[in-house]
């Protein structure tokens with residue numbers, strides 16, 4: 027199975043068209059030259075504008091510069107293919123041409139290393155690869171390989187998407203990608219510390235280099251990619267071990283896209299016996315890469331995924347099957363980073379192409395609607411970062427010109443490839459597979475046939491008309507395969523007015539020709555989905571749509587800052603976060619036994635539950651904008667269940683368990699000098715070097731009272747010390763050291779009790795003396811001390 031040509035596919039769904047149009051308008055409002063500003067400066071060339079962009083693209087403070095430019099290239103190239111309007115295509119192409127020729131100029135005239143095209147100096151790479159870099163030399167680029175991956179991916183997308191549209195721009199883009207790929211290859215030969223490289227977010231650097239290899243057939247690009255394969259992690263996942271707890275989700279997901287691309291790239295190498303003879307390990311290990319990607323996907327979707335298809339809390343995976351705890355007892359405003367779903371969709375699509383398994387398509391539909399479409403404001407076209415799952419939240423969208431978040435970058439990509447996975451085509455079987463049900467027209471030109479699909483999404487009615495493109499010419503038959511969605515328990519199916527029997531649960535397949543008419547009625551039903559760790563914590567779906575409650579517009583624009591320049595929605599806790607079952611017994615199914623579907627002026631439909639005391643209207647979450655909403659509700663009369671579930675839970679106020687030198691630490695306002703991060707036993711830590719110190723600020727969300735600060739240390743650090751001071755209204759200073767204990771686990775927990783009497787955040791500082799390094803700090807957790 028592979029993707030069809032998007033030039034032959036026309037979207038007719040009004041919501042998808044609006045989403046696409048907003049994104050095109052946004053792309054056209056951005057200035058390619060301003061993005062090039064830092065690229066020129068880095069190459070010692072005079073920039074063509076007086077200034078660059080700010081936000082994550084800034085250079086004066088911690089930044090991610092270059093990343094958005096890479097997304098911009100990809101999105102422009104996709105929009106050119108998808109837009110179908112010559113005038114708009116020309117405007118988009120002009121921007122893309124400016125961007126690519128700017129980069130070509132930089133490549134030709136730079137005094138830096140051959141092939142190095144970047145918005146920051148190479149010293150930023152030195153830093154993450156384990157070289158000593160002086161403070162004043164630093165570039166403040168947190169995750170340089172991540173940013174470079176986006177640029178390389180943008181060049182490859184430009185080459186692929188423009189191949190039939192503008193040969194010259196397509197050729198230049200490949201030249202740039204090729205040179206950069208060789209730069210990476212040469213740089214990797216000198217890499218001092220591979221483990222260090224792999225700990226710092228690098229996007230899909232392995233996947234992107236395998237894509238490049240796929241285009242160039244240059245083994246050096248393949249080799250360069252392998253440096254970014256985290257084989258130890260792949261082995262763990264290939265053994266079905268869920269080692270995801272506390273890993274940064276958006277760092278981890280693309281690694282497995284890379285694993286899968288590695289597996290696919292071996293196909294190409296099979297023709298190169300000489301290379302394989304030199305590297306026999308490639309064939310030996312090949313299946314591990316596939317298994318790793320397959321198992322990773324299963325683990326994420328089964329044990330770490332909310333009803334919308336989203337995952338993570340504060341950008342991290344946590345313990346398996348703990349979604350209730352993560353959404354309600356950790357910071358609920360930071361669940362489900364949108365980038366993660368963009369990457370899970372990429373992985374799902376590729377896994378489907380390799381394995382043919384339908385479960386990837388079912389997940390694709392759920393996530394495409396409820397995590398991607400849900401993230402864009404239907405009037406402004408701006409996009410979300412986190413998507414809260416609890417009750418009382420609002421949606422917060424990026425500002426267009428001074429933020430440039432990761433999720434805005436992946437967002438402009440998602441909304442310029444909305445039609446990409448509607449169909450797949452299998453050449454050998456001459457089969458067209460319809461995956462997503464949105465109104466569209468597709469021209470199968472080789473067959474002289476077109477498919478006009480009209481979908482009434484309010485009720486789930488689909489009709490497909492097959493017609494000849496040129497009626498006077500012969501047509502060629504084609505097999506049409508329709509995905510039967512996993513949420514549709516029964517469906518009415520007709521072809522040319524004849525009722526159709528279903529061949530199996532997954533697909534309906536028939537040979538079709540000019541004049542055929544297929545009609546389907548999916549019959550939506552209300553379904554309930556509970557969290558693994560709390561059967562009384564539930565969300566609802568109706569057909570493919572996740573529902574959310576309609577709660578009103580109170581403080582609709584309120585937000586608070588998070589991480590680096592990120593803004594997140596707020597929770598109005600005045601809204602009731604439970605539903606009261608009229609039946610006294612606990613049974614989530616009772617919730618959906620009796621309900622009404624109502625028509626709505628601004629949503630596909632609204633639903634009212636008849637078996638609960640509350641009169642709350644639910645409607646599709648993806649359409650929830652300009653109002654507060656709730657997705658997961660607690661069920662009252664199931665309080666006993668809740669109590670049982672919470673019995674052994676301590677109430678955590680805040681925790682820090684990932685020392686990434688990135689968003690995780692900067693969310694807590696990291697300040698440091700002479701300290702470093704590292705990894706041991708699969709966990710990250712920060713450690714003060716002799717004379718060094720570091721500190722974090724923890725926001726306890728207006729909590730006052732007794733707290734317990736729990737520090738996680740390593741039992742091997744018995745001879746090291748860590749000075750710790752907790753600065754609240756009074757300062758507690760302690761010198762702590764792990765105590766040697768005989769446990770299987772390497773961790774030692776040290777607890778410090780304190781009292782907080784003001785609403786101010788608490789700062790906790792760590793330091794060591796001038797003669798020795800501190801003990802390594804693997805985690806900080808602050809808990810409420812509750813005395814019953």
Ligand SMILES: [Zn+2]
Pocket residue numbers: 276363364365366411431432433434
């Ligand atoms: Zn993101």
